[in-house]
Amino acid sequence: MSNQAPIPVVVVGAGGKMGREVVKAVAQAPDMNLVGAIDTSPELQDKDAGELAGLTEPLEIPITNQIEPMLAFAAQERQPGVMVDFTHPKSVYDNIRSAIAYGVRPVVGTTGLTQQQISELAEFADKASTGCLIIPNFSIGMVLLQQAAVVASQYFDHVEIIELHHNQKADAPSGTAIQTAQMLAEMGKVFNPPLVEESEKLPGARGSQAGEGIRIHSIRLPGLIAHQEVIFGAAGQIYTLRHDTSDRACYMPGVLLAIRKVLQLKSLVYGLEKIL
Numbered sequence: 001m002s003n004q005a006p007i008p009v010v011v012v013g014a015g016g017k018m019g020r021e022v023v024k025a026v027a028q029a030p031d032m033n034l035v036g037a038i039d040t041s042p043e044l045q046d047k048d049a050g051e052l053a054g055l056t057e058p059l060e061i062p063i064t065n066q067i068e069p070m071l072a073f074a075a076q077e078r079q080p081g082v083m084v085d086f087t088h089p090k091s092v093y094d095n096i097r098s099a100i101a102y103g104v105r106p107v108v109g110t111t112g113l114t115q116q117q118i119s120e121l122a123e124f125a126d127k128a129s130t131g132c133l134i135i136p137n138f139s140i141g142m143v144l145l146q147q148a149a150v151v152a153s154q155y156f157d158h159v160e161i162i163e164l165h166h167n168q169k170a171d172a173p174s175g176t177a178i179q180t181a182q183m184l185a186e187m188g189k190v191f192n193p194p195l196v197e198e199s200e201k202l203p204g205a206r207g208s209q210a211g212e213g214i215r216i217h218s219i220r221l222p223g224l225i226a227h228q229e230v231i232f233g234a235a236g237q238i239y240t241l242r243h244d245t246s247d248r249a250c251y252m253p254g255v256l257l258a259i260r261k262v263l264q265l266k267s268l269v270y271g272l273e274k275i276l
């Protein structure tokens, strides 16, 4: 058993679908200590974070909407604190800035940050010499899919991305689809050279333009969790890469890894593949 003090972790969005999984995973991790559970949802105030997460015993950590006192508390612990954020595109930027200002390391799963916001946050983290991880997808399967897509893109000039999610998702396209398109665009070629002049009879019919000719199509339906296809086409063949999630527990090994790794960083890092 290590003599090191457990990593103090504050979960923001603790009452949400991902937040509850994170509370459970952190509570069960021997080297971590849940010190705060933040959620702005009015009906969740003062509820026990552990019971909400489905643990049999309460954790004696009540849900609160007060982030700053929790960050201040985490900052005073023996080990540097970590804030895990699974909230909403509207609030994540401010949460990250507050955490860094308190010297608490952000591990961010919330998607929907703009490139401009990510650049500003990178500068802020750099100046504070504070580690910060922004990870659009914590599942190992998605990292493998993206790596396979990068390899395939050397041989195929035509590709489209379809992402399919539950219909409570706020942002579109998904952060993962945007990241996948960025990885392909970095290959230094233009995909999908047009063969005909296309006209959309209904706006959006051909999806969104993610750069370098790559299009993303977003589907939202109850019954889905999170799914992505990258479809390559060439004369006489189709190569499809597909990833499906059936349980949000699939993200937890990545989240726990990120909590441990962020303590070793001094700047902002984007993407799970960079810390594996």
Ligand SMILES: NC(=O)C1=CN([C@@H]2O[C@H](COP(=O)(O)OP(=O)(O)OC[C@H]3O[C@@H](n4cnc5c(N)ncnc54)[C@H](OP(=O)(O)O)[C@@H]3O)[C@@H](O)[C@H]2O)C=CC1
Pocket: 012, 013, 014, 015, 016, 017, 018, 019, 038, 039, 040, 041, 042, 086, 087, 088, 089, 091, 108, 109, 110, 111, 112, 135, 136, 137, 138, 139, 251
């Ligand atoms: N990186 C990854 O691997 C993954 C990322 N995600 C992303 O995580 C985010 C959350 O997803 P999900 O858990 O499904 O969403 P949920 O809506 O289920 O959960 C979000 C929770 O955060 C609360 N909340 C909103 N704003 C704040 C705030 N400022 N401070 C504290 N709590 C807040 C919400 O309350 P209320 O409902 O009252 O607004 C809600 O309880 C999304 O951006 C999603 O795309 C999801 C899965 C995997």
Ligand SMILES: O=C(O)C1=N[C@H](C(=O)O)C[C@H](O)C1
Pocket: 111, 136, 137, 165, 169, 173, 174, 175, 176, 177, 225, 226, 227
């Ligand atoms: O909202 C979700 O559920 C998910 N969001 C992330 C994204 O936008 O890429 C990750 C995963 O797709 C699940």
